[in-house]
Amino acid sequence: MLTVPVFLAPAVYANSLAVALPLLIAGATLLAATNPPLDAVRLDILPPLMWGTGEGVRTMPRTLCEAAAPTLFGYVSPNVFEGHGTDSGTGLQYTLLLFLLTLVAAGLLGFVAMRTYPRDVATAQASTERIEASVQEQHERKD
Structure with missing residues (x-):
């Protein structure tokens, strides 16, 4: 990123x-x-029975942000950078550079997430094992 x-x-x-x-x-x-590794990591840190819910939770804000991005970009370009002594082309360039900062922020956030990744994977694995043991225990009770 x-x-x-x-x-x-x-x-x-x-x-x-x-x-x-x-x-x-x-x-x-x-x-x-960056998309395939992020998808793989997301599956690593969620218990398998939560994958559908996790995707639903992830997809909703992502879709909202993707839908709002063009409108936000269209608002920022003329209202923030143009009218301050810049022409329309320069205002557009500054807006593009400003929005590139979100990629820098995402990359830095990725570094923070890398520190907690091993613990998150272990937690998801322990949760999966506990759920499996609980399900197996319930089946043994029924038999």
Whole structure:
């Protein structure tokens, strides 16, 4: 996540398509490359019986944020950066750079999450084992 702005920020200021296009492709590739590992980690830290609920909880705020992003971007560009001595192109560039900071924040949050990951995996595993033992105990009572 932290490397994405390194490629996308220069692409915002590039005056040449030959320079901007490879930077945009690299940035988009790196951005997409984070999804499979994040999906795998999410499954690691949730007990299997909670996967559906976890996906529902994750999907709702993610969808709301994705839906609000274009509106927020459209509001910030003319209202925050334009009108302060900048033209529309510069205001758009500043807005793109501002929104790239969210990727930096996500990357830093990932570093914090890496510290608790082993404990979270162990907790999910212990929870799964306890649920399995409880289910097995209930089956033995019925028999």
